[in-house]
Amino acid sequence: MFKTIMTPVDMAHPKDLSKSLQCSADLAKHYGAKIVFVAVTSTTPGSVAHTPEEFKTKLEAFAQEQAEAHGVDATAHMAISHDPTSDVDDVLLKAVTDTGADLVVMQSHMPNIMDYVWPSNGGKIAEHAKSSVMVVRG
Amino acid sequence: MAEESENNDMGIPAPEGTADIIDTDYEIGQDNIETKVGPFGLDIHNPVFLVSGLTVVVFVIYALLAPTQAADFFGWLRPALTSTFDWFFLTAANIFVIFCLVLIVTPYGKVRLGGADAKPDYGYLGWFAMLFAAGMGIGLMFFGVLEPAYYFGTPWGDEPLGTVRPFTEDGQLIEANVAEAKRMALAATSYHWALHPWAIYAVVALGLALFSYNKGLPLSIRSAFYPILGERVWGWWGHTIDIVAVFATLFGLATSLGLGAQQANAGLEFVYGIPNNVTAQVILIVLITAFALVSVVRGLDGGVKVLSEFNMLLAILLLLFVLFTAGAVGIFTDFGKTLVAYVQEVVPLSNPIGREDDGYRQGWTAFYWAWWISWSPFVGMFIARVSRGRTVREFITCVLIIPSVVCIFWMAVFGGTAINDMIANLGDSAVKANVIDSYVPELSLFAMLESLPLASITSTVGIVLVIVFFVTSSDSGSLVIDTITAGGKIDAPVPQRVFWCTFEGMVAIALLIGGGLSSLQAMVISTGLPFTVVLLLICVAIWKGLAAERRA
Numbered sequence: 001m002f003k004t005i006m007t008p009v010d011m012a013h014p015k016d017l018s019k020s021l022q023c024s025a026d027l028a029k030h031y032g033a034k035i036v037f038v039a040v041t042s043t044t045p046g047s048v049a050h051t052p053e054e055f056k057t058k059l060e061a062f063a064q065e066q067a068e069a070h071g072v073d074a075t076a077h078m079a080i081s082h083d084p085t086s087d088v089d090d091v092l093l094k095a096v097t098d099t100g101a102d103l104v105v106m107q108s109h110m111p112n113i114m115d116y117v118w119p120s121n122g123g124k125i126a127e128h129a130k131s132s133v134m135v136v137r138g
Numbered sequence: 139m140a141e142e143s144e145n146n147d148m149g150i151p152a153p154e155g156t157a158d159i160i161d162t163d164y165e166i167g168q169d170n171i172e173t174k175v176g177p178f179g180l181d182i183h184n185p186v187f188l189v190s191g192l193t194v195v196v197f198v199i200y201a202l203l204a205p206t207q208a209a210d211f212f213g214w215l216r217p218a219l220t221s222t223f224d225w226f227f228l229t230a231a232n233i234f235v236i237f238c239l240v241l242i243v244t245p246y247g248k249v250r251l252g253g254a255d256a257k258p259d260y261g262y263l264g265w266f267a268m269l270f271a272a273g274m275g276i277g278l279m280f281f282g283v284l285e286p287a288y289y290f291g292t293p294w295g296d297e298p299l300g301t302v303r304p305f306t307e308d309g310q311l312i313e314a315n316v317a318e319a320k321r322m323a324l325a326a327t328s329y330h331w332a333l334h335p336w337a338i339y340a341v342v343a344l345g346l347a348l349f350s351y352n353k354g355l356p357l358s359i360r361s362a363f364y365p366i367l368g369e370r371v372w373g374w375w376g377h378t379i380d381i382v383a384v385f386a387t388l389f390g391l392a393t394s395l396g397l398g399a400q401q402a403n404a405g406l407e408f409v410y411g412i413p414n415n416v417t418a419q420v421i422l423i424v425l426i427t428a429f430a431l432v433s434v435v436r437g438l439d440g441g442v443k444v445l446s447e448f449n450m451l452l453a454i455l456l457l458l459f460v461l462f463t464a465g466a467v468g469i470f471t472d473f474g475k476t477l478v479a480y481v482q483e484v485v486p487l488s489n490p491i492g493r494e495d496d497g498y499r500q501g502w503t504a505f506y507w508a509w510w511i512s513w514s515p516f517v518g519m520f521i522a523r524v525s526r527g528r529t530v531r532e533f534i535t536c537v538l539i540i541p542s543v544v545c546i547f548w549m550a551v552f553g554g555t556a557i558n559d560m561i562a563n564l565g566d567s568a569v570k571a572n573v574i575d576s577y578v579p580e581l582s583l584f585a586m587l588e589s590l591p592l593a594s595i596t597s598t599v600g601i602v603l604v605i606v607f608f609v610t611s612s613d614s615g616s617l618v619i620d621t622i623t624a625g626g627k628i629d630a631p632v633p634q635r636v637f638w639c640t641f642e643g644m645v646a647i648a649l650l651i652g653g654g655l656s657s658l659q660a661m662v663i664s665t666g667l668p669f670t671v672v673l674l675l676i677c678v679a680i681w682k683g684l685a686a687e688r689r690a
Binding site (some may be wrong): 012042043044045046047050051053054082083084085086087088090 | 159165166167168252253256259350351354355356357434435436437438439440441523526617626627628629630631632635
């Protein structure tokens with residue numbers, strides 16, 4: 001039913017994502033799909049990496065690690081954003097197209113009052129992505 | 139420093155083709171506090187965020203509680219500094235220009251910001267639009283008419299290089315002096331808006347871009363000091379540098395927002411008869427802040443860039459309108475003459491010693507240099523943020539040479555038209571009435587537009603431009619402050635940039651109502667003196683950094 005599962009990851013806090021990682025791995029095994037781990041970075045040095053190249057290397061290592069841990073086929077896709085604070089949603093939506101994913105599995109925080117002002121990433125992706133979206137509560 | 143970083147803790151090889159990451163144990167964000175206050179997420183640098191915020195509050199309270207003392211002290215301090223240290227400001231600015239020009243021709247010009255394989259983040263159009271909108275736009279609106287007209291007609295003894303006066307004591311034209319006075323007025327104005335200010339911005343921007351994109355240090359002012367201070371930049375040395383930068387940026391923006399609201403209000407009164415009072419000015423500040431808020435929330439690409447491009451388009455339209463209605467042939471001749479005059483006079487004008495034109499050199503030039511320098515952390519950091527992927531040579535050509543030519547053209551169009559109006563309509567020139575006969579600087583632009591057709595439409599465009607230029611300074615400034623106070627992270631949560639943008643508007647309103655805009659602006663400009671030393675050190679750091687980059 002699904003061929004490519006896109007799983008956005010926050011490389012600064014990969015430990016918080018255990019649920020969505022587990023979920024996407026289970027779905028990948030069930031449908032025989034491959035996972036694309038997508039992470040967004042800016043070009044300025046950040047807490048994860050000093051350069052986009054270093055970021056990409058770390059992301060690829062992460063994907064490799066996940067593939068081995070769960071026994072699934074996984075690749076990495078780095079997306080560049082000029083201003084991650086405000087356009088991470090748009091960058092992720094573009095990544096859905098770029099990776100050709102037909103399912104997005106992503107983790108979202110518990111909803112709170114501020115979601116009325118600034119919608120959560122998961123909510124916005126679910127609203128606008130052409131593919132199926134599964135939002136896993138963290 | 140300056141060694142290719144070895145395998146890091148995760149056993150990942152260093153990036154290839156990007157050169158020379160500085161090997162430091164500092165991790166970006168290690169001093170940050172990540173927490174939640176109610177529903178708001180926070181990711182702030184400890185202690186830069188808190189100390190900067192509190193210092194700003196303390197100074198606002200001081201200006202509100204002791205307005206006379208603050209006005210007396212800072213009103214004395216600023217002119218005292220620019221008059222005493224005029225030679226230092228002039229010499230330093232000359233060094234920055236020469237430094238930049240040397241970088242263009244040396245092999246260091248080949249170094250690419252972001253590593254050998256980096257691609258530019260922005261196309262030329264968006265890049266230029268953002269350069270202008272952040273750093274200079276509002277000044278061009280305010281001084282484009284005022285400054286050339288002032289030098290041309292000044293009866294106050296501050297003619298540039300003590301040049302001839304075109305008017306007699308009783309206001310009659312001295313035909314023989316007109317051409318020379320006009321030439322010098324346009325050259326002297328161009329001097330303040332061309333190579334020197336852009337070299338100041340370019341030095342800061344290049345320092346930050348180099349140490350951030352090529353060396354992997356956080357995008358914060360302190361990073362440019364790594365070659366000089368070493369690991370100490372991560373401690374209180376660095377905190378102090380960043381705090382002073384935040385402080386100068388926030389007060390620079392807030393005071394010009396407050397004073398700008400008064401100017402825009404004067405323009406609205408002149409054009410539409412809208413009452414000129416504190417209520418109207420507070421509404422203007424709220425309006426500008428609201429637009430800036432939308433812009434920062436939409437982000438760099440969706441807000442700041444779009445607004446900057448709109449702004450540039452509108453400014454070009456106004457420029458073309460003035461150019462053609464005032465006579466394109468005459469203006470192009472003026473532009474040619476101004477360029478020649480600039481080249482001829484730039485050396486005598488930038489000579490720091492043995493001059494007698496104190497009024498011009500200390501009152502205008504040193505003031506401008508201190509002003510540009512006090513703004514340079516903000517504008518430089520913003521330019522750095524949008525300049526990844528350019529080579530040093532391309533960067534300096536585009537940040538120094540091209541904006542200089544554009545500014546000289548702008549001055550030739552607006553200033554030339556204004557001076558021609560003063561010559562042609564000696565008795566009833568609105569420019570002369572508002573600049574020379576009675577000094578009402580905020581009306582100078584509108585007075586010039588009045589001498590051209592469709593004045594009501596162009597004045598409206600002028601007011602919109604003034605307001606939008608304030609928005610584009612305010613939004614980019616808020617992003618810069620947010621990045622510095624988040625320890626160089628540009629992905630801090632949205633509420634933080636909303637906080638800084640709002641805070642800046644509130645400081646402006648508090649000072650507008652309570653008084654103190656001028657005194658605190660004087661204080662900000664006074665920070666130009668210590669920052670001049672800082673900028674000279676950045677030049678040394680850039681040189682060292684580029685040398686290491688070439689070896690890599």
